[in-house]
Amino acid sequence: MSMELVRLQKYMSQAGICSRRKAEEYIAAGQVFINGQKATIGQSVNPESDIVTLWKWAEMSRQDFVYYKYNKPRGVETTCAQRWWQSIIDVINVPERVFPVWRLDMDSTWLIMLTNDGRMTNYLTHPKYEHEKEYVVETFGPISDKQLSTMSQWVEILWKITKKCKVERLAAWKFSIVLTEWKNRQIRRMVEEVWSKVKKLKRVRIQTLLLEKLKEWDIKKLGKQEKDTLFKSIGLSN
Secondary structure, eight states, X not given: OOOOOEEHHHHHHHTTSSOHHHHHHHHHTTOEEETTEEOOTTOEEOTTTOOEEEHHHHHSOGGGOOEEEEEEOTTOBOSSOOOSSOBHHHHOOOSSOOEESSOOOTTSEEEEEEESOHHHHHHHHOXXXXXXXXXXXXXXXXXXXXXXXXXHHOOEETXXXXXXXXXXXXXXXXXXXXXXXXXTTHHHHHHHHTTOXXXXXXXXXXXXXXXXXXXXXXXXXOOHHHHHHHHXXXXXXX
């Protein structure tokens, strides 16, 4: 089943790039491109195959790009849209205008990256690159070896078959899982498909970027070595 198309303004808002109204301004000004072609108001995109580019990022000097890692606590939504509940822009305190890479649910704690580099966002989130993301999962009650094995092979969620992935037991009720894809609430749905339920979910790695000892609510600017290693791992020139 093909991925449902999403209006461009909505896609840009959900990706954390800007509000829908601001997206319309960028599109009208001819600053948004889909697969290299100038976008138009009302156009739709396929989140799994289309590449969306905001021209203002392409014009920025590389010295202007910044990269942060943040340990998102529960109760914070990963979006730039301002609502009655806390969004990530309400709780971070950095001098630059940055946006989160990926939109993630409020009920989990996550290692998340924030940047103003559209290239990095594309390389880390576009399905064709299949970059690794590692999670530690706790379940309500023990989970069996058979259940873990099933998840590592494939399960069907959202009318699609998941890709093979690495699953490793950490305790009777805890395991790690490494994904190279991302579907909506994928891990929670995978666990439910083997008749269990997620109690806690934490992302601890994005490619070479590690959560390490970063505490919840803390944000840290990437150092040169950490940034260079990440760039090299995803095949992006620095």
